[in-house]
Amino acid sequence: MNGITEGQERPVPKVDWPRADYSRVPFWLYHDPAIYEAEQERIFKGPAWSYVGLEAEIPNPGDFRTTMIGATPVIFNRAMDGSVHCVVNRCGHRGAQVRREPRGNAKEHICIYHRWCFAPDGTLTGLPFRRGVKGKGGMGPDFDMADHGLRKLRVASRNGVVFATFSDAAETLEEYLGPVFLQHIDRIFAKPVRVLGYQRQRIFGNWKLYPENQRDTYHGSLLHEFQSTFGISRATQQGGVTMDARHRHNLTWARSATDDEAEFQALYKADNVHDSSLRLEDPGMLRFHDEWGDGISIAICGLFPTTTIHQISNSLAMRQIRTFGPGEFEILWTLFGYADDTEAMTQHRLDQSNMVGPAGLISMEDGEAIEITHRAIQGEPAACAVIEMGGAGPIHDLNHRVTDMPVRGFWSYYAELMGFEPPGAVR
Amino acid sequence: MSDLVGRVTNLLAEYAASIDENRLEDWVELFAEAGSYRVVPRENHDQGLPVPLILCRNKKMIRDRIKALRNANEYNLHHDLHIIGAPRVVVISPTECSVRASYVVYQTTLEGQSRLFSVGRYEDRVQVTDDRLRFLEKLVVVDSFSVPTLLATPL
Numbered sequence: 001m002n003g004i005t006e007g008q009e010r011p012v013p014k015v016d017w018p019r020a021d022y023s024r025v026p027f028w029l030y031h032d033p034a035i036y037e038a039e040q041e042r043i044f045k046g047p048a049w050s051y052v053g054l055e056a057e058i059p060n061p062g063d064f065r066t067t068m069i070g071a072t073p074v075i076f077n078r079a080m081d082g083s084v085h086c087v088v089n090r091c092g093h094r095g096a097q098v099r100r101e102p103r104g105n106a107k108e109h110i111c112i113y114h115r116w117c118f119a120p121d122g123t124l125t126g127l128p129f130r131r132g133v134k135g136k137g138g139m140g141p142d143f144d145m146a147d148h149g150l151r152k153l154r155v156a157s158r159n160g161v162v163f164a165t166f167s168d169a170a171e172t173l174e175e176y177l178g179p180v181f182l183q184h185i186d187r188i189f190a191k192p193v194r195v196l197g198y199q200r201q202r203i204f205g206n207w208k209l210y211p212e213n214q215r216d217t218y219h220g221s222l223l224h225e226f227q228s229t230f231g232i233s234r235a236t237q238q239g240g241v242t243m244d245a246r247h248r249h250n251l252t253w254a255r256s257a258t259d260d261e262a263e264f265q266a267l268y269k270a271d272n273v274h275d276s277s278l279r280l281e282d283p284g285m286l287r288f289h290d291e292w293g294d295g296i297s298i299a300i301c302g303l304f305p306t307t308t309i310h311q312i313s314n315s316l317a318m319r320q321i322r323t324f325g326p327g328e329f330e331i332l333w334t335l336f337g338y339a340d341d342t343e344a345m346t347q348h349r350l351d352q353s354n355m356v357g358p359a360g361l362i363s364m365e366d367g368e369a370i371e372i373t374h375r376a377i378q379g380e381p382a383a384c385a386v387i388e389m390g391g392a393g394p395i396h397d398l399n400h401r402v403t404d405m406p407v408r409g410f411w412s413y414y415a416e417l418m419g420f421e422p423p424g425a426v427r
Numbered sequence: 428m429s430d431l432v433g434r435v436t437n438l439l440a441e442y443a444a445s446i447d448e449n450r451l452e453d454w455v456e457l458f459a460e461a462g463s464y465r466v467v468p469r470e471n472h473d474q475g476l477p478v479p480l481i482l483c484r485n486k487k488m489i490r491d492r493i494k495a496l497r498n499a500n501e502y503n504l505h506h507d508l509h510i511i512g513a514p515r516v517v518v519i520s521p522t523e524c525s526v527r528a529s530y531v532v533y534q535t536t537l538e539g540q541s542r543l544f545s546v547g548r549y550e551d552r553v554q555v556t557d558d559r560l561r562f563l564e565k566l567v568v569v570d571s572f573s574v575p576t577l578l579a580t581p582l
Contacts, residue, residue, distance in 0.1 A: 102470070197471040197478025200573040225499040278498050281487035330573055335478045350477055351484070354492075359466065359480040359578035361492075365501045367577035 012038040015415070017422035022411035023392040024384035027377035030206035035418075036326040042417050043305050044070025044323075047170035049177075051307035051320055052076040052086050054334065055160040056193050062105040064120070067332070068322035069164065070306075074153065075099050076162065079120040080107060086155045086164040087122035092148035109150075122150035158182065159189035161309075161318070177303070178244035184251055184301050187292060188309060188316065192339040196349065199333040199357035203367050205374030207306065207321055207329040208414075213366055214302035215250045215406035217241055218389045222273060223369055227362040228264070229278050230286050231256060232313060232355070233298050236264045240399040246427065247395045247409030248304035254401065256288050256297035256313075285351040288313045302406070304413055312362070314345070315352040327374065333357050387411075395426055435514050435526050435553060438560045443509035446581055451493045454581060455486070459554045459561040464489050466582055468572030469547065480569065480578055492581075502579035508533045508541075511549075519552070523563065526551040530567075532582055545571045545582055 013034050018024040029035055044050065050069045053076045057065055064077035066089055073089035075098070091098050091111040098111045098118065108125065109118045117126045124145045132138025153164040156173035163173050174182060203210070213219070221228035221235050228234045239254030280286065288297045291314065301309040306321035318334040333356065337349045355362045377383070390403025395412065398405060408426070415421045438457065445454040458464065466481040483489040496502075512529040519525055527550055534544040552564040567582045 195476070197474075197476035198468065198572075199478065199480060200468070201577065202573045202575045204576065223501065225501075226495055229499055278494065280491045280494075282485060282491055346477070350479065350482055353478055354482055354488075357480060358574035358576075361495050361500065364577040364579055368501055368503050371503070371576060 009041050010034065010037065012042070012419060015418075015420045015422075017415070017420075017425075018384060019392070020422045020424045021392050021395070021426040022408040022415070023386065023388040025387060025411060027380045027383050027385065030208060030374060031326055031378055033326055036206075036323075038418060040070050040072070040323075042419065043414065044072065045166040046417050047165065047167040048305050048417065049156070049163040049165045049170065049173050049303075050305070051303070051318060052155075052162050052164045054193065054195065054318065054336070055084060055157060055162060056195055056336070057103075057334070058084070060105065062107055062120070063103075064099065064106060064109075065103045066099050066101065067320070069153075069166075071323045071325075073097055074164070075109065075120075075150070076164075077120045083121070084155055084157060084162060085121045086153040086162070087118075087120075087150035088153070090150070091116055092118075092124055092150060093127070098150065116148075118150050122152045124149045158185050160193065161185055161189055163307075177249070178246075180242055180244060180251060181249050181301065181303060184299065185309070187294075188299075188301075188311060190292075193316075193336040194339045194341070196335045196337055196346070196353075199335065199353075201331045201333075201358035201367055202328065203331065203370050204328055205370040206326055207323045208410075209370040209373055210321055210329065210331065210366075211302055211304070211306055211410055212407045213370065214300055214308050215241075215252075215410055216404040217252045217401035217406075218404045219369070220252075220401065221268075223365045224362045226355070228268065228273075230280070230283075231259075231261075231264075232286070232362060234259055234264050234268075235400075235402050236260070236267060239298070239401050240397065241401060241403060241406050242397050243395070243406055243409050246413055247406070248413035250302045250406035250409060252298070252300040252302075252401060252406075253296050254298040255295045258295075284348075285354055286313075287348070289345070289348070302410075304410065310356070312356060313352055314349055315356050316349070317356060331358075393426070431518065431524060431555070432514065432516050434555075434560055435516050435524070438553065438562075439511045439514060439526075439528060439549075443511055447507050447509055449506075449580075451496065451580070455489055455493055457562055458486055458489055458565070459563050460486055462486050462489065462562050462564065464492075464562075464565045464567075464581070466567040466569060466578070469568050469570050470572055472568050480572075480574070481581075496579055500579060503534075503576050504537050505534045505580075506537075507544075507580055508535065522555050524553050524555055526553055530582065542575070543571075544575060545569060545578075547571065547582070 058078045061080045075089045096113045098109045236259035237254045238258035242251045299311040308319035320332045322330045390405045395409045464483040510531045514526045514528040517525045532545040535541040547569040550566040554563045
């Protein structure tokens, strides 16, 4: 047993789902502190796998990065034998944060409070004055170092993309992702990658609004006018949504230049969306190089609970969410290219980084959309969000993107893990 | 030299005012024709990683950014307020100097609530001619790189 025991879980509030297909979601689920607390235990420390980093970020023995799974601080690092580990960044003694730097290289992690020392795999390797000083003090005779290490998580890597889970009962990462998402990771990570840098965005809203946003393909060309205007993503293009068998993950995909400019203009004008004659003086960032040979120019891959792998034209990034209470979360964007990119290709990816992140020409709006939703739904215990674009009832794949059906998929697996599925729940 | 420091101080004051008064088209004209504007998170800058928050490698891209803000983007409704510290000016040539200054930006909602939005520093190259100063290169290194809400109007 670890010396610091996890607190007894408090009872999870009951949810009265108006509909078993999750086409109505009560607003209080985004604000309730008891729900947030239960999510930490049942989702983030439950049987889900969370992305923690890329092996390319810790190439050498001793390399470490600190990150978070939900609200729990973790160290993601490579041991001296080359193996990759993820451990909770909380001292087995008094609970202090052991590693404070965001990154570095070290053979061991030493807590500054009482100098307890841990190996990269979390094993407690030493503590000062364990046997006392001049025969006085020290730990008792039954103190066993093996019981007081940093909590070790299960770790699995797919082509250098590293995931971790707190649960011994969780299925394997391969089972968790399923064939569609394994194949997608293999597509994006077919070659060694090089990390180009990070972007961070602090959003004052509930974290669930973000995985919802990733699965709501309906908003893409409406909120983000830049991407419809310039043909990066339009509802008129060939595209769709593809989920796993459990409908917890979603891949939104589209092919550029598969629609008709006049048809697009007419539709968006008729629905009074926008009538833009905007042109860029330097259109370089709009170019798409089909690196994968499949014509897919947009692939937003949302993995339950909070991981996104994005390909927006030639911009590639991992997105990870860290939670800071029911009303605040951070998105960490890790932008990358391939190790064999030419200088021109790296420059193109950097030019396209203008489109993503907190200042992204096609993504800045999400921060605002989430905050205005979070603000306005406060204090409405009886009211619900409406999620039925693309149809209510069973959840399934679609060969178009005029839908938010994958949002219902997210909620169905969420409710299962939280233990409050409605009778006859759609899965 | 003191005359140059005065002119640089005026340039930075006009820079702040053009953003804070929502005269972003005037802000664009503070850049030379060969001018660039980059906003970079400090964590990337310190590690030598190239990813920016905003990258306008030429004046066309600077104009495009403002055009997009005016016509295509939605963002939080707010007023900006810049406070720029005393500039350190180093003469590079008769027609060019380098400028380093700290900045603080507050944002205020239309309901009158202010928050500290961003702190960091400017590392600029400024073109000096008889009639005016303009930015050849403006690098904004952002200390507050965990950007609150979103970054739309220039820092």
